[in-house]
Every structure is written in structure tokens, then in C-alpha cells.
Amino acid sequence: MAKKNRMANEINAGSMADIAFLLLIFFLVTTTIAEDKGVLVKLPQWSEEPPPELKLNTRNVYSVLVNAQNQLLVRGDVMDIKDLKNNAKIFIANPQKLENMAESPKNAIISIKNDRGTKYQTYLEVYNELKSAYNELWEEAAMVKFGKNLDQLSNAQQQEIRNEIPLVLSEAEPTKFGEEK
Numbered sequence: 001m002a003k004k005n006r007m008a009n010e011i012n013a014g015s016m017a018d019i020a021f022l023l024l025i026f027f028l029v030t031t032t033i034a035e036d037k038g039v040l041v042k043l044p045q046w047s048e049e050p051p052p053e054l055k056l057n058t059r060n061v062y063s064v065l066v067n068a069q070n071q072l073l074v075r076g077d078v079m080d081i082k083d084l085k086n087n088a089k090i091f092i093a094n095p096q097k098l099e100n101m102a103e104s105p106k107n108a109i110i111s112i113k114n115d116r117g118t119k120y121q122t123y124l125e126v127y128n129e130l131k132s133a134y135n136e137l138w139e140e141a142a143m144v145k146f147g148k149n150l151d152q153l154s155n156a157q158q159q160e161i162r163n164e165i166p167l168v169l170s171e172a173e174p175t176k177f178g179e180e181k
Helices: 016-030 081-093 120-146 155-164
Strands: 061-066 072-074 077-079 109-114 169-171
Touching: 061 081, 061 120, 072 081, 077 081, 081 120, 109 120, 120 155, 120 169
Parallel strands: 061 109, 109 169
Antiparallel strands: 061 072, 072 077
């Protein structure tokens, strides 16, 4: 029998690996990965020295405790999150000059303390409500002082408003799960 010379029907796949590698590199370089930013907070400079002992007038401290069951305790009273913003605004501004509210917006300190079992969503809701209280106070002060919204003011005017009503949020170290003290 005679041997027939046939051409093999094969595809040369030698360069396929190179093409796949180049495509992989291309997609890795051009793809952007979305990352969660979290809460942007300006932290103080790190120092080895212990902080100085401060004598705070409890009248000026608005303490917010969030327990492991995601319940709020504000200045010793149970409160719903939806009431937090308006209550904080009244505390900071103290329009009626009450003795149990902040002496002035410059002296007001908001203190937040969480339990390690607090849900992150609840923490963010509380933080947003407190930040929103300050935003509304700034807007109201801008309208009273300059007759414009805060975002329509110059940087110097905005800074003047923020100096009159400084944002002071103090976050205490979280307590252990279920330990509400």
C-alpha cells in the first residue's frame, strides 16, 4: 500500500497565548475598581504625649450613645434617629438660652459613642443626622447674615459662618459588644 501525503487540518495556536496575555493586561490596566470611601473625617496629628486633661462643662456636651441593639441614648434619654437632627440643632443653637443646652454654638460638643455590636448602617445614619444638623445651622446662619445660601458665599464668608458654628464631633472608643457604659 502506498502512503498518501495528506495535509493536516490543524490550527496553529502558538500565538493564542500571547494574544490572551495582552488582552488580560489591557483589561487590568483600563479597568477602574470602585472603592468605598467611608466617612471622611479629619483626624488630629498623632502624638506620643497623652492629651491634656480638659474640664468640660457637661452643659455643653451632647452625648449620643448607640448600643448593640442600635438604640439611641441621647443625654440620658431614649431617642429615635428621626428626632436626632432637630434635637441636636436646638442643643447647639440654644435659641431660648436654656440652662441645660449649650452656652453657645462655639462651646457645643457632640460626643458619639458606639458599641462594637452597633450596625455600621446605624452608625452612618446617626453621623449623617448630626452632620445634617450642622449643615442646616450653617445654611440658616448664612441666610441671616448674608441673605444667601451657604454655597453662594465666598470661601471667606463660608469660613466665617463655620467659625461661628464650628463642627465639633468627638468619637469615643467603642465599648465591647453589649457593654453599654
